[in-house]
Amino acid sequence: MPITSEILDDTVHVRIEGELTIYTVAELAGELLPQMGAAPRLELDLSQVTEMDGAGLQLLAVIQREAGIAGTALSVTGQSQAVTQALQLCRGAAS
Amino acid sequence: MSINLDQAQQTFIVEARELLQAMEQSLLQLESEPGDQDAIGAIFRAAHTIKGSAGLFGLASIVGFTHIVEDVLDRLREGNVAVDAALIALLLKCGDHMLELVEVVANRGEAPTPAALERGEALREALSAYQPMRTATASVETAEVADDAAVEVLWHISLRFGVDVFRNGMDPLSFLRYLETLGQMMQVTTLTDSIPPMDSWDPESCYLGFEIDLRSTASHATLNEVFDFVRDDCEVHIVAVDEAPDSPAAMGSELVTQTEQAPMTPSPQRLPAASEAKTRDGNYVRVNADKLDELINLVGELVIASAGASLLTRSCNNDPLQEATSTVSGLVEEILDGALHLRMIPIGDTFNRFRRVVRDISQELGKDIELIISGAETELDKTVVEKIGDPLMHLLRNAMDHGIESADARRAAGKSAKGHLNLNAYHDSGSIVIEIADDGAGLNRERILEKAQERGLVASGAVLTDQEIYNLIFEAGFSTAEAVTNLSGRGVGMDVVKRNITLLRGTVDLDSRPGQGTVVRIRLPLTLAIINGFLVGIDQSTYVIPLDMVQECIELDKHQRQSSRDQGYLDLRGEVLPLVHLRDHFSHEGPAARRQNVVVVRYAEHKAGLVVDDLLGEFQTVIKPLGKLFGALRGISGSTILGSGAVALILDIPALLNQIVQLEARTTQAPPSPPVVAR
Amino acid sequence: MAKNVLVVDDSSSVRQVVGIALKSAGYDVIEACDGRDALGKLTGQKVHLIISDVNMPNMDGITFVKEVKKLANYKFTPIIMLTTESQESKKAEGQAAGAKAWVVKPFQPAQMLAAVSKLILP
Known part of the structure; x- marks a missing residue:
């Protein structure tokens, strides 16, 4: 399973492992998006992401947007080198 | 960044040759079956691949010409052009020209000869008849905008x-x-x-x-x-x-929203051609032939060294050492077999090449001739394969020119109008035999005999078998006689064919039946590198006889020595066995040894006894070719180095036997035959 | 970790040239001589990009692309098709199958390298 999530107090902790790419976004979106609004806070751990592409970037953008709509406070607690590089390339658009 | 493509270009040249060969085969296939879509696909693909690869190396001449060929092939594939004899002939010539252009590249970039350029131009002209009405030059747009100003x-x-x-x-x-x-x-x-x-x-x-x-x-x-x-x-x-x-x-x-409307004509889905199941590259490693030769040469040296070690071992009484050496010898022998096998290739490729030749020549002669190939999988040494092409070509050409009659003559003789030419190969006791058989008129026995006597090749009144008479056409003095050409049913140059085959340590003979046809049989050694030899001694010298030609050995007793010396013959269990005294033949001085032995050798139908001093046993022999200087030496085919370091000469048995046969032919009437003398 | 590029062409000289160019830039190259051979190599190992000829024996490039698009682990792998200007109808068919990147033969090694770099960097 490339994604683990647990709810502690008022926070949903989500950790993505492996690829954050076109090969995984459909599955990740299916897991993640329903959790929006389940708790006041969402913490996203991206430190175990090995690869990220445009589809992954778009997924992060959607999560950010949906969090705003649902009134969930989103924070990224960790990001791997692959994530950092991708975000830098687009000048941190999604975070 | 500069990328060195030299080696890749070598790959391209080899590949292009193979593709052109395949293209030719497919064209011939298409000629016999004009509807064969697989063949059309294969032809197109060959041209297509050559063009694409040639472009990688900037070989503009190949790309330019092949482009036009490919264009016509594409139309052929789409059904816009129909298959006919003229088109096949044209495409075959185009293949030839492409090969010519590839060879120019192979020979390090010399420009094509004016004649070649002219041929290319003529072919372009001919091809344009199959192209749609338009400017023949393909409009290859180079939408290159010069990056001249390197301004940021x-x-x-x-x-x-x-x-x-x-x-x-x-x-x-x-x-x-x-x-x-x-x-x-x-x-x-x-x-x-x-x-x-x-x-x-x-x-x-x-x-x-x-x-x-x-x-x-x-x-x-x-x-x-x-x-x-x-x-x-x-x-x-x-x-x-x-x-x-x-x-x-x-x-x-402006917005560059491309509205490229590619024509969506659904091209008929072609099923992948299952017939091309050969994945050429998958299971093979391409090795430079020189490296292989080097390896075989080294293995040869190894064989010699190992034989030397065995000899030494035998002289010291050490059982474990002898055992170890014999294990090494066994392994060396296996390596030798394996190494030689690496260089064995099927003769089929050479045979297939002749399909084109037969097709072209039969058209030229206005005869309908079918080439039937069998035994294509028969393997022999690459070095032999390379050298046998020319003699075979000559023999085929002769069979078509003079052997097979015109359709009218054939019908008159009650035969099918279509002539048949059989090319066959098979292994036979350490040799490969290649047969070229036609179903033509056969040779004119009487005329050949007459001519041979006229030219002094045969003593008048000599009694010769039919086969002996037919084989006279291989004699130098005979086959150059042009007047005979048409009557004999064979053209000039048969002596050249024979000489080339002899150089390969092979022999050629011929059999013919009036009205039924002629068979030429070429017998060649499987390899030129190594033979199993039988060592014999005369004085201090050692000679090697190829083992597969040795039949038996006999000791000559005193009585026999005298009589055989006088007659030049030995009574071998009631059979007349001509003798060659090697001592005389190779002009060894001094008196004959006290003991003498006869080695009975056989090659093809001929048998003779070689008189020697000592029998020294079997020895695996790596042949070292003699230098050019000794090329004219009769009776010696090469040399080798013995384990002791001494040089031994390898006897050319076919040549020796041949001399005897010739002498017999000339002197049948003259009693008693003098001993064969070295010339 | 170097990126794997699968080069599919029945011409060994094309494979060799593409291989030399890509290796010089730091890609790893896997070779296959036709579509069928290539499908056999699409198992297990990660392939980041495919370069395929169109006209090949056994399985042509278009069929190969269609097969790749059926493989869950490879269906989004970028594919560069090698073509000649005479193959417009093939190109349309290939584009419909999902192969959008086309490089026209003949190409210079540097051109091929540029095309690959646009889709993935080593």
């Missing part, structure tokens, strides 16, 4: 990616990364506002957009090219910010 410009690039970009395997981030390599990304803004609401959003669809400021020396065209692969469904908008809006660089600022 601030570009603004606006990107809107299409929904299918991810699905097509494209990653927008990759294009951004690539842009980074072209200049400095001053600013990037990622646009996510066109991502639809969650309920209608598909994570695998792309809704991303970017606004980028890039400082770069790259031209507008270069930047535009970056997005070539996504142009279909993306909006790309590139503007130079620094420059005045009417400058040429800003001209490309």
Whole structure:
């Protein structure tokens, strides 16, 4: 399973492992998006992401947007080198 | 960055030769079955691949010519051009010309000869008849914009990616990364506002957009090219910010939404040709033939060294050492077999090449001749294969020219109008036999005999078997006699054929039946490198006789010595066995040894006894060819080095036997035959 | 970790040239001599990009692309098709199958390298 999530107090902790790419976004979106609004806070751990592409970037953008709509406070607690590089390339658009 | 493609170009040359060979086979196949779609596909693919690869190496002459050929083949494939004899003939010539161009490259870039260029021009002309009415030169647009001014410009690039970009395997981030390599990304803004609401959003669809400021020396065209692969469904908008809006660089600022409407004519789906199951590259390693020769040479030395070690071992009484040496010898022998096997190739490729020859010559002669090939899988040494092509070609040509009659003559003789030519190969006791058989008129026995007597090749009144008479046409003095050509049913140059085959340590003979045809049989050794030898001694010298020609050995007793010396014959269990006294033959001085032995040798139908002093046993022998200086030496085919370091000469048994046969032919009447003397 | 590029062409000289160019830039190259051979090599190992000829024996490039698009682990792999200007109808068919990147033969090694770099960097 490339994604683990647990709810502690008022926070949903989500950790993505492996690829954050076109090969995984459909599955990740299916897991993640329903959790929006389940708790006041969402913490996203991206430190175990090995690869990220445009589809992954778009997924992060959607999560950010949906969090705003649902009134969930989103924070990224960790990001791997692959994530950092991708975000830098687009000048941190999604975070 | 310079990339060295020399080695790849060698691969190309080898590959192109193979492809042209395959193209020729398929063309011939197409000629016999004009509807064969697989053949058409294979022909097209050959030309197509050659053109594509030649372009990689900038070989413009090959690309240019092949392009036109390919164009016609494409029309053939689409059914716009029909298969007919003229087209096949033209395409065969085109293949020849392509090979010619490839060989020019192989020979290190000499320009094609004027004659070759002329041929190419004529072929282009002929091909144009099969092309649609249009300017023959393909309009290859080179939309290259010169990057002359390397001035750094601030570009603004606006990107809107299409929904299918991810699905097509494209990653927008990759294009951004690539842009980074072209200049400095001053600013990037990622646009996510066109991502639809969650309920209608598909994570695998792309809704991303970017606004980028890039400082770069790259031209507008270069930047535009970056997005070539996504142009279909993306909006790309590139503007130079620094420059005045009417400058040429800003001209490309219109929306480049490509509306490339490729003609969607569904081409008939071709099933993958199952007949081409040969995956040539999968299971083979290409090895330079020189390296292989070097290896075989080394293995040869190893054989000699190992034999030397065995000899030494035998002289010291050490059982474990002897055992070890014999293990080594066994292994060396296996390595030798394996190494020689590496160089064995089927003769089929050579045979198949003749399909074209037979086709061309039979058309030229106005005869209908079918070539039937069998035994194509028979293997023999590559070095032999390379050298047998010319003699075979000559024999085939002669069979077609003079052997097979015209259709009218054939019908008159009650035979089918179509002539048949059989090319067959098989292994026979350490040799390969190649047969060229025709069903023509056969040789004119009487006429040959008459001519031979006229020319003093045969003593008048000599009694010869039919076969002996037929084989006279291989004699130098005979076959050059032009007047005989048509009557004999064989052309000039048969002596040359024989000489070439003899140089390969092979023999050729011929059999013919009046009205039924002629068979020429060539017998060749499987390899030129190594033979199993039988050592014999005369005085202090050692000679090697190829073991597979040795039948038996007999000791000569005193009585026999005298009588055989007088007659030149030995009574071998009631059979007359001609003797060759090697001592005399090779002019060894001094008296004969006290003991003498006879080695009975046989080659093809001939048998003789070689009189020697000592029998020294078997020895595996690596043949070292004699230098040119000794080329004319009769009776010796090479030399070898013995384990002791001494040199031994290898006897050319076929040549020795031949001398006897000739002498017999000339002196049948003259009693008693004098001993064969070295010439 | 170097990126794997699968080069599919029945011409060994084309494979060799593409291989030399890509290796010089730091890519790893896997070779296959036709579509069928290539499908056999699309198992297990990650392939980041495919370069394929169109006209090949056993399985042509278009059929190969269609097969790749059926493989869950490879269906989004970028594909560069090698073509000649005389293959417009093939190109349309290939584009419909999802192969959008086309490089026209003949190409210079540097051109091939540029095309690959646009889709993935080593």
